[in-house]
Amino acid sequence: MEQVSYRIMRGLVKGNKGLRFRITTPRPFGNGKKFIDEFDPGARAFPYLGRFGWRSYDVFSCHIQKLSRECSHIWVTGTCAASLAAIRRVKMPKVLSHHYHHFENSTSRLKWSGFYELLCRGLSAVTFPTAFTCDEALRIAPWLKKKAHVVPNGFDVFFQGEEERLKLQQLARQSLKLPQQAWIVMNAGWLVPRKRFDIFLRTVAEVKNRLPESYFVICGSGMLEAQLKRLAEDLGLGRSVRFTGWVDDLSLYYKASDVLLFNSDFDTLPCAPMEAASYGCLVVASLAYGGLAEFIDHEITGFLFDKHDTDLLASSILRLAHDGTLSRNFREAAVRRLTHDYSMENGLAFYKDFFGSAN
Structure with missing residues (x-):
């Protein structure tokens, strides 16, 4: 969500040089601090002490009240209870950009019902990146209907045709010291349980057995990194997979893969598949629950499965490796979908309108 927010802010500022952001967070800054400084060098983070940050909440809330005197609108870029609680008494237009799914377990409905009732009644608008997530929210809190907006994440498209893609792929592989002749499969994200990098490794092990010249890249870090590296060794992938650690700018890896x-x-709606497609990188995905089908039409813009079937996933990757026409068709269809439905213009339209009175 952070990268999406930065792109929106950059697009808004580009279209309105007088627009300014004041940024604060109840949690310490992460990897995105350098992007935050681009918009607000005076941005302030708080230590989030105690359960739900209650020990640092008062000072954070006071800071919110102070910043509100300089601002005309409030934008909360994530489902942070501390942030939403801190703005309840502020009287100005307020929007929440909600990027998380709702139903994980038997307590999810109760949790989200309380979230919307206690923290969102005073909001002017709530945005969702997919109709899938918006529909979930309305099943929980039907009264949100007049406030709810589906706002697609916007992406720039960098793919300029197959000849240019192959030229950039060669240069990217040279820069990253990746094998030039390999069929390269990648993924990127937090190495945490729900992201299923174990499925990635088990799938590419099958690909390697059937396509020896293949190579694999995992960009990311997290609690499972050591465990996943051991799994890669156990699967015989030691020399065929690269763990890069966290990468701020994935563009070279998308070009290389x-x-x-x-x-x-x-x-x-995970960003990695859409970012990859914007560079002409093909997408094969398995998602047990989520809204990725709004971007990937199975066997039109990519392969998308609702089960983590490693044999099926590996066969799909190999099918693309051996069928240049199919790969070209997928690549071009995905770019058309991005251009038509997920352009930066579409992603910015709601926010330009919402913040319009700040001009």
């Missing part, structure tokens, strides 16, 4: 293999138990 042939396929993004994305696997997750639940995701609203």
